[in-house]
Amino acid sequence: MGSPIIVITLRQGRGMDARHGAKTTDDEGRLKFHFQSFVSFNVANRTIMALWKARSLSPEQKVQIVEEESETKFLQTEESGSFLGLEDVSMSEIYSYSLSVPINFLSELFGGGELDRKVMEKAGCLTYSSTPWESVKTDVYERQLYYRFDKHVSRFGGEVTSTQQKYPLSDRKGWIVEDVMTLHGVPLGDFFNLHLRYQIEDFPSRLKGCHVRVSTGIAWLKSTRHQKRISKNIISSLKDRLKLIFNAVEKEFENR
Template structure:
């Protein structure tokens, strides 16, 4: 019952199908190894069975963490043989996570009844030195036969329910101020995504009991609008495209003549006056889609009923921390210079890094960017061009192999022989990836009179979307890996020219 009250981040993945269902309750850990000077670690647990993984939340600065989280695996035709358990220390979105220990549950050799409440000793150098253990409750149920465990868990879920995670007054105040809403309007959830008009616009989608709103502040241009749930006529999901970077597209169609205050955010308007809004590249697509559909379907219910439905249907699969992650007011990002060097390469050659040719793909691959793809540059304004970039980090850059969607804009520097390339990056599939966006600015200029040299300056800033106590350490980790990636990238450019 305690575990049901405080579900883990992966619990939204309900076990599906008919067959062998595996349910794991992660209760707590004890004597986990300390890997930093504070005498604590930041542990999280990864369970793997039949190639499927479930990941717990991170417990910051805990050597005896309390989780109380439940994880379910889809039905398997045959009973599983092994459940692998790995405990890692989180040290930033890019760092190679330190192993705090591992264990293995062999279902062939173990009586399942003995796993209903068990302390598992962890193996590994650090774990054995500290005598680390995990407290687990493991149930393996065959739906084609005995349904006792499944029925019991279902019954407990209905009886205990789920407590509403009320947003703080500061969060609701920032949300109300952003959209000019009444004091009684409260934020239910918010998601990083792209709004597709002519070009995808990176921003944030806000969902409350009565409105759906979007806000973006990209390259100094602000976009903001909202419309009512009651104004929506239809919601469809279309297949991913190159421009959506592998993400399904949520298309929201308003009723004729409705939401005209938001028409600057619509992709199209049909002959009958219906506005169509396209949202894509969600960091948490499944959670966003379930939340949107639940709120829309329940638009005739009271706000309290809506919140209850959303809490039941919307659970994010991404790795999250134990912090609430309050939404922050979206302000302009302050950039600071992180690199300044003169390369033995003409500026016109260096710009091939951003021109979408084979050279760009080769250099980015050397910098640890896999499956690198991009859309063509399109003119947004006179002498200003924009495009979208997608890639996946190599494991040596980030053990999470997170995906990246990036909006780039390039323009010529007035009165100088040079270019300005600005970039906003969103990370998908890394811990706390929904908490921040990364802002980069490349300033590339010819070095007169040496036409075969160019000066490259790089500016960097982090746009924090939600609050976290780990902001300082994460900033340090991100900056360190960015500078390493820049060195590899610039060295590769000089090698290509040579």
Template sequence: MGIWKMRSPGQEQKGEVIEESEPKELQAEECGSLFTHEDVKMSEIFSSVLSVDVESLMEMFSGGQLEHKVMQKTGCLDYSSTEWELVGRNIYKRQISYKFDKALSRYGGEASTTQQKYTLVNQDGWAIEEVMTLQGVLLGDYFNLQLKYYMANIPSKPNTCNVQVLLGIAWLKSTKQQKKVTKNIMSNTSNRLKELFSLVEKDLTSRNGGS
């Protein structure tokens, strides 16, 4: 879920680099990680409290109409996802593919993504790990993207959940543009996630007569 324009972003990403084990209150169950590059630093690029519960929010990862609608609105064409498959105790996996429209990437291109989800321990919610590879994108074969979503209900506030997304870049080849590419990806992915979750929240709350 990123934006790959090779332009200088309007705002510099200010997300602080944090260890993947944080936040401690949202630690997930011990399970096999989808991430093969464990030394990649994960930075928080999105954090928000949404006026929906996790059960409703997970519809955006269900492969249904809502997911296809919001992904198309945020620049993903020919969006396709497989069914979630149980691959271990409490661990589910699926594959996603889509093409970028020209607003998302001036060169077009495609993304192939693997997602893995599992419930959180001592929290009412889910974690989703995502590994994305890019094709037909400038320098796309130089790196993979690793994202981790934490989504947990807030016990003191019904129909409200906390969402946090971390992003890391696993570099496969070196390039002089690494710093610039990293800055662009961090900033643009953060902006894209804000738009994505805003659309989802608006759609879900409108069904319940919310604002």
């Protein structure tokens, strides 16, 4: 859940010697292969496109081209701590807010517990579920999310699969949570992934509360003439949703 998938459909009659590795066969008898082991969709897309361009070359030449296409981005991901292609996306801050709640309470919004579920449901995320945080390397944790949009949030409804990573700030007084969202069942939802970065910082000890900054970016996977309008609508909707989420966190703290 939340992992990018590359689906390759072969022409009818092709690849029968590898049919044991196919995920499914469609109504026309064509084999469908699913690949999920890439670091990010962008890396996967570069790899597939490189192979397609090099389809007339020898196996050794294909391997060399794929390595040249993906090695630099992969190394940047490993060294910087960024994940899922975030290094490819231009991020802009769209929300900044000081909350009158302790940072430990706000952190529960990303904890997978009752606060997480209640606030997200108030924000129009139905059948909300999350996996436990798992350590992927020192001080870096990852989890997956799934939910459906309420029709009041999106008139098309739709579903979201999301992968989040979190890691502490360098001064250990807060967290970064990075989120890559994939939309399903909405118009042009397969044209892009939505990237969010939450920066949560504790106030100095003499003050009560914490501060959150949210940045976002859109990774375009396909070209569309509606790109500007889609981006504008997404940013507007996100701002409203973020305001609702963090106001709900404060109300939950007051009512506890």
